[in-house]
Amino acid sequence: MESNAYVDYGYLRQLVFNVSQNVLDASRDYLFETRLTRVLRNQGMSHLNELVHKLRAQKDAALEREVAEAMTINETSFFRDLRPFELLRQELLPKIIEARRSRRTLRLWSAACATGQEACSLAMLLLEHFPMLVGWSITIEGTDISSEVVQRAQAGRYQRIEINRGLPARHLVRYFDHVGEDWIVKPEVRKLCCFRQANLCGPSLPFKRAGDCFDVIFLRNVMLYFDLPTRRNLLAGIHRLLAPDGVLFLGSSEQPAEMALWTPVLAGGTCHFRPRQPS
Ligand SMILES: C[S@@+](CC[C@H](N)C(=O)[O-])C[C@H]1O[C@@H](n2cnc3c(N)ncnc32)[C@H](O)[C@@H]1O
Incomplete structure (x- = not known):
C-alpha cells in the first residue's frame, strides 16, 4: 500500500x-x-x-x-501534585479513620491509575503515617483502561527515571528493592494495592455499591480526555460509589461536570469534593 x-x-x-x-x-x-x-x-x-x-x-x-x-496518555508520577497527599495525611484521613474505627475497613480507588504510582503513593502514605491501621482491612483499587499499564502496575517495577519523579529518598529505601537497573515495590506496599483493567466509561463502573463504598477516590487527569456527557455520567457513577463522608480528588485543572452533586472544599492549597446528599 x-x-x-x-x-x-x-x-x-x-x-x-x-x-x-x-x-x-x-x-x-x-x-x-x-x-x-x-x-x-x-x-x-x-x-x-x-x-x-x-x-x-x-x-x-x-x-x-x-x-x-x-492512544491513551499514561503520564503519572509518585505523589503527583503532592498537596492532595499532604491534605489526606494532615486532615482528611485522621477523620475518616476515626469514623471507621469500629469497622476497621478502608477503601481507596485510584481510578485511571496508569502505571500505579498514585495507588502506591497512597499505600506508602498509609504505611508511613498511620501505624494504627495494622490489622485493618485496607484496599487500594487501581484501575485503568490500558492493559499494558495495568500489567506494569501489577509488576510494581519502576525505572530510575520514574523513581526520580516525586518519590522521597526515605520512601525509596524503605518501600522498594533495587533489582538490576530497576526498583520493585516491596510486598507490604503491593499487598494493599489491587490493579485491574477497567473502562470508566463502559455501561457500568467496575464496582457495584453493595455496602462497600469508597472512602477516598482519586480521579485525576483523566476527565480532560472525555466530553461533557461522558464526564457527567462518570461523576454521577462516582458519586454513588463514594461514602457520604468520603472525598474525591480530581486533577488540579479539573471540575465536576455536575456541581449539584458536589461540594467543593478548598483546603491545604488544593480542592477536593464532598458528595452532596439528596435533600
Ligand atoms: C494522564 S493518566 C493519569 C494517571 C493518574 N491518575 C495521575 O493523575 O497521575 C490518564 C490515564 O487515564 C486512562 N484512561 C483513559 N481513558 C480511560 C477510560 N475510558 N477508562 C479508564 N481509564 C482511562 C489512561 O489509560 C491513562 O493511564
Whole structure:
C-alpha cells in the first residue's frame, strides 16, 4: 500500500472514542503515526492505511481495543501534585479513620491509575503515617483502561527515571528493592494495592455499591480526555460509589461536570469534593 496514501484519521478518532470515550483533537492526528507503530508491527503492517483498511473490513474488537489503548496518555508520577497527599495525611484521613474505627475497613480507588504510582503513593502514605491501621482491612483499587499499564502496575517495577519523579529518598529505601537497573515495590506496599483493567466509561463502573463504598477516590487527569456527557455520567457513577463522608480528588485543572452533586472544599492549597446528599 502507498505510504503517502490518504489516511482516514477521522475513522481512527471515532474508533478511539467508541472504545474509550477519549476525544482526540484533529490537530494532533500526527500522534497516530508514533503511537500505533507497535500495533502496526504486531500486525505485520507498515502503514496506517493498512490498519484502517483491516479495521473497516471486519469487526475486530481486540484490535480496536489495542488501537484505543495505544492512544491513551499514561503520564503519572509518585505523589503527583503532592498537596492532595499532604491534605489526606494532615486532615482528611485522621477523620475518616476515626469514623471507621469500629469497622476497621478502608477503601481507596485510584481510578485511571496508569502505571500505579498514585495507588502506591497512597499505600506508602498509609504505611508511613498511620501505624494504627495494622490489622485493618485496607484496599487500594487501581484501575485503568490500558492493559499494558495495568500489567506494569501489577509488576510494581519502576525505572530510575520514574523513581526520580516525586518519590522521597526515605520512601525509596524503605518501600522498594533495587533489582538490576530497576526498583520493585516491596510486598507490604503491593499487598494493599489491587490493579485491574477497567473502562470508566463502559455501561457500568467496575464496582457495584453493595455496602462497600469508597472512602477516598482519586480521579485525576483523566476527565480532560472525555466530553461533557461522558464526564457527567462518570461523576454521577462516582458519586454513588463514594461514602457520604468520603472525598474525591480530581486533577488540579479539573471540575465536576455536575456541581449539584458536589461540594467543593478548598483546603491545604488544593480542592477536593464532598458528595452532596439528596435533600
Ligand atoms: C494522564 S493518566 C493519569 C494517571 C493518574 N491518575 C495521575 O493523575 O497521575 C490518564 C490515564 O487515564 C486512562 N484512561 C483513559 N481513558 C480511560 C477510560 N475510558 N477508562 C479508564 N481509564 C482511562 C489512561 O489509560 C491513562 O493511564
